[in-house]
Amino acid sequence: MIDSFPFDEWNLEEITAFWTFGPGNSTGTYVLTVLGIAVMVGALIGWVWLENKKLSAQAALLRAAGGMPAPGGVPPGPGPSQPPLAGPSTRPGD
Amino acid sequence: MASLLAQAVEDQLSLDSAILAEQFYFYTVVVMWLIHVGFMAYEGGASRRKNVMSTAMKNILTIAVVTPSFYYFGWYIYGCFQHGGPAEGHAGPAEFPGFCGATAPWSDAMGPNLQDHISAVFFLAFLLFSWTTGSIMSGAVIERIRLSAYLILTTLLGSAVWIMDAAWGWSSGGWLVTNYGFHDSIASLVVHGVAGAFALGVLLNLGPRIGKYDREGRTRTFRGHNTHLTLMGLLLIFTGFYGFYAACLVIQSTIQPGWLNIYLSPTTLGSIAFVITVGFAGGFTGGWFASKGDPFWTLSGGLAGVISVSAGADVYHPSLAYILAASGGMVAVWSGLWIERKLRVDDAVGAVAVHGVCGFYGVFLVGIFAGGYPTGVNNVESSFGGQLMGMLAFFPLAFLPGFIVSWLLKKANLLRVPPEVELEGLDMAEFQADFFPEFERVPETIVLPTGEEVESAPVLLEAFADVNGHRPGVAVGDERRLR
Numbered sequence: 001m002i003d004s005f006p007f008d009e010w011n012l013e014e015i016t017a018f019w020t021f022g023p024g025n026s027t028g029t030y031v032l033t034v035l036g037i038a039v040m041v042g043a044l045i046g047w048v049w050l051e052n053k054k055l056s057a058q059a060a061l062l063r064a065a066g067g068m069p070a071p072g073g074v075p076p077g078p079g080p081s082q083p084p085l086a087g088p089s090t091r092p093g094d
Numbered sequence: 095m096a097s098l099l100a101q102a103v104e105d106q107l108s109l110d111s112a113i114l115a116e117q118f119y120f121y122t123v124v125v126m127w128l129i130h131v132g133f134m135a136y137e138g139g140a141s142r143r144k145n146v147m148s149t150a151m152k153n154i155l156t157i158a159v160v161t162p163s164f165y166y167f168g169w170y171i172y173g174c175f176q177h178g179g180p181a182e183g184h185a186g187p188a189e190f191p192g193f194c195g196a197t198a199p200w201s202d203a204m205g206p207n208l209q210d211h212i213s214a215v216f217f218l219a220f221l222l223f224s225w226t227t228g229s230i231m232s233g234a235v236i237e238r239i240r241l242s243a244y245l246i247l248t249t250l251l252g253s254a255v256w257i258m259d260a261a262w263g264w265s266s267g268g269w270l271v272t273n274y275g276f277h278d279s280i281a282s283l284v285v286h287g288v289a290g291a292f293a294l295g296v297l298l299n300l301g302p303r304i305g306k307y308d309r310e311g312r313t314r315t316f317r318g319h320n321t322h323l324t325l326m327g328l329l330l331i332f333t334g335f336y337g338f339y340a341a342c343l344v345i346q347s348t349i350q351p352g353w354l355n356i357y358l359s360p361t362t363l364g365s366i367a368f369v370i371t372v373g374f375a376g377g378f379t380g381g382w383f384a385s386k387g388d389p390f391w392t393l394s395g396g397l398a399g400v401i402s403v404s405a406g407a408d409v410y411h412p413s414l415a416y417i418l419a420a421s422g423g424m425v426a427v428w429s430g431l432w433i434e435r436k437l438r439v440d441d442a443v444g445a446v447a448v449h450g451v452c453g454f455y456g457v458f459l460v461g462i463f464a465g466g467y468p469t470g471v472n473n474v475e476s477s478f479g480g481q482l483m484g485m486l487a488f489f490p491l492a493f494l495p496g497f498i499v500s501w502l503l504k505k506a507n508l509l510r511v512p513p514e515v516e517l518e519g520l521d522m523a524e525f526q527a528d529f530f531p532e533f534e535r536v537p538e539t540i541v542l543p544t545g546e547e548v549e550s551a552p553v554l555l556e557a558f559a560d561v562n563g564h565r566p567g568v569a570v571g572d573e574r575r576l577r
Contacts, residue, residue: 004112012208024202033199040162044249047155048242048508051524055240058523059512 097123111347112296113362118345119215125337126222128330129155133229136327137236140318140443142538144519145237147529152232152244156225156252159245163253164224166199169217171254173197175261176268188468219341220257223285226338228252230289231496232510233443235296237316238303238516241524243509247499248558251292255495259488266471274486275474279355280342280366280407282456283484290450295437295496299504302440304516305540305550305557312543313435314553316442328393332374333401335344339366357470361408369407373400373419380423391430394444395423405456406464416458417526422452444464454489457481517554 010018017023130489134153141149160168174180174194189365196203196213203213228248235244246529263270264284270276278284306314318324339365355361374396381395403415408417430447433439439446461478469476510516514522522528528535540550 001344016202016205016207016209020202020205020207024205025198025200029200029205036162036199037166038167040159044159044242044245047245051240051242052508055511055515055523058518062514070397 095214096548107348115212115345116147116215116349119341122341123215123218123222126219126334126341129226129334129338130229130357132327132330132332132334134327135230135323135330137233137324137443139323139325139327140233142316143319143521143530143535144521144528144538146319146521147527148241148520149236151524152236152239152241152248153229155241155249156228156232157244159249160224160228160252161221161251164257165204165217168224168257168284169197169220170194170199170252171257172220174244175258176265177195178262178269191288205308206340220260222253222341223260223281223338224257227256227285227289230286230305230445230449231293231296234293234298234441234445236442237520238510239300240508240511243500243503246503247292247296247496250495250499251289251492255292255492256285256288259288259491262487263484264356266356268470270469270480270484270487271357272472272474272517274480274483275469275476277460277464277469277476278405278457278484279357279361279408280404281341282401282403283488285400285453285455286404286449287453287485288488290446290448290453291489291492292496293441294446295493295498296500297439297441297446298497299500300510302438303442304513304561306440306553307438308543308557309560310436314543315541316550317539317541317547325389325393328397332396332400335370336367339370339404341387342366347487352504355408359408359468359470366407368412369403369410369415370400372412372416373403373407375399376400376416376419377423377426378422379425380425382423384424384427385559388427391427391444394430394448395426398426398448399423401449401452402456402459406460409464409467413569415462418463419435422455425455454485457484485504513558517558 013023017026020026020029023029131155134150137153138146138150152387174197195201197217198204203210204217207213209386228251231248232244257295260268260281262268263276263278264281265271266466268276303316306316308314342356343361343366344356344358345364346354351360351362353360353362375400377396378392379395379400382392384395385391399419400420402425403410403419407415426448427442429451432442432445433441433444441447458481460476461481465475465477467476468474474480500509511520511523538550539547540553542553
């Protein structure tokens, strides 16, 4: 045994139980499991919701702009947007 | 005194052996990370400039969703569903028997434990297999799937579908193994074939990218923004495969021959290293000749070659593996072109052909070339019938969940990005940014069925109008008047 640790006071099971909020199959591990699953499911729902919001907003902007940048070359999207690659918008006026 | 000494030596050997195994699996995990670096580079290079970050983000977030879902559910499925349904008596934690009990997320084995050097690293190796399986689908669906839809689908594939088939056919006690001698030692079908079948189900609902097919149904080709990146990504995947192959073995350093395959039959690390290396050689060769030297298909042929010989990698002679891998490289090219041109399924990276078709081809080959080898704890001999049984069980197990869940997402309008966003590029909607700001933007091009490369804008706008009945931003009624 490594002698820098008080193994005479803590056996291996006690160390594991401390690390895991109680030994396996205990209330501590059940609670942590439930909390972890809740975070995981919440994150998945959040991804769906947030992306749907982003895509709807961008699609509405593009529809409003006819899929082209506004006159003067100002692009329809928010932020440091660039002209869309897939429309005639790369060369306004064509 | 002598007995005490013998006991001390035995204890030391046991601890050394356990720590050797712990290190071994740990480093296979490190090497397998390269598979995901490779997938990201491969798919990022294959996408157009306007979709690069959306493509890469899929690969990164695969890790974010598959890791927790595999921890909470996937590993338990592997441990407790080997007989088909859940193991008896699993309802109460106190009743968990053996390995099944060790796979529950609240068990001693699934957290830090000073007396268990193996469970955590063994779980991690399987987790990396799960990331790989989930990522196989990701390349097929790029440039039009919603990130969130992909994350739901990859969670299902990586943490439920593939691990269920692994429980059935890639464990020493799986019902396909113990009853039929199903033999797929390095996961041709249980990882690659299943991921390909799942991806096919998704692609049927997702549909092709706007402009992929012309009005006559002929194929156009999009120009990926960086073929060099794609090829480097494939080479990184190949490097990571050595870790994947090694992690498929069970190390037992105190018992001859020291290594077992997943079915607990004897093998060596060297024997599978032989097969994977000549598998790449054969696959590159087959891919090159079948595609007449196309760089993408030559490298994909290498991957297809290895997948084709993985199922029998523990028993194949290198020369046999070389020949079979060459045939696998050819099968991938031919089936890929058939899927694209005849089936009209837009698989952006050929994943259904390379992983799906060659995954099934790999277990088919074992039935022909490695029949009669004892497999699983019951030592049932592998056979063509047993391999066929696995194929018949796993195709619906993989295809149906992919098809059904993607159909539900489609009905909820959550599967595909809006067409206007697809034309503009997903990066602008997702991140409001172009990720190559220092480079001048040149018009995007597309290769027509005739082979002529033209500016894509008019082609894509026409394709958009064909699909949606109007051009972007033009109402349907106005479109009729304009025409």
